Amino acid sequence: MIEAKDLTKIYADGTKALDSISFVSSSKSLTLLGKNGAGKTTFMRILSTQLEPTSGSALVEGYDIKKDRKKVRKIVSSIPQEAKPVGISSSYEHLLMYLTSRGFSIQEAKSRAREVLKEVGLWEVRDKSTDSLSGGMKRKVFVAMALASDAEVVFLDEPTTGLDPLSRLEVWSILKSMDSKLVLTTHYMEEAQELADEIVMINKGRLVVKGSPFSLLEKYKDIVRVEGTGDIKVGRTLIKYVKYADATEYIGKYVIKPISLEDLFILFGGDEELT
């Protein structure tokens, strides 16, 4: 369970990255969505005890991120957005170091590392220096770490950025098979649709929407997206959202689409409001 209560983060330069966020989530897979700079990474870093909040509190599986920091660190594994394996160590060595630092014995770490490297498709390159791996493979080293950790809660900040479509599907399948609870961020709406039991959308450090992908889309199913006209500009495309019943006047003139997570992102992530 993830519980945030009035969580606020103001960085030293005065940037308010989180503005009194409060919610409870007991879902197996929670996905944070929001525009660049919305506050997702800040939230993940605070919950995984890498960053102190300015005020407010949070619990991870019932443990307080401030008072029970050591316990939280034991039960979580975190893959930061900017994480890149470095140096001449191989992916196998990276996993051994990570797992022994988490308390696995050498023998356990070796056997777990072998198992997981095969599962994520890095077995063939297990002894290669990670410097010489492709960007996607480097990312997979971290997915392997999360998978091997057996952590109760795994935080993944944009886990599939830079992966080719096939590798992305492989990672999705691995993430879905994990026993750990997942808290992830993504900019790919299809990833959110595929992995999220629950979505929390953040805008300017505040929670704007929360619910399962199904319930969110169900709630707004009476609205359609009209492309080619309207006040909302997405790049060079004009968009408007209208009630299904009012869409007849646009038929034949514009492209009309049912509402999707991307539309909720446009509406709730920006300054627009659904009526």
Ligand SMILES: Nc1ncnc2c1ncn2[C@@H]1O[C@H](COP(=O)(O)OP(=O)(O)OP(=O)(O)O)[C@@H](O)[C@H]1O
């Ligand atoms: N160390 C820092 N010092 C000052 N401001 C920061 C710092 N880290 C992040 N910020 C600011 O806090 C806000 C939230 O940033 P954050 O990285 O949490 O957003 P995000 O939703 O993860 O964005 P993205 O999708 O681009 O990764 C932004 O305005 C960002 O510039």
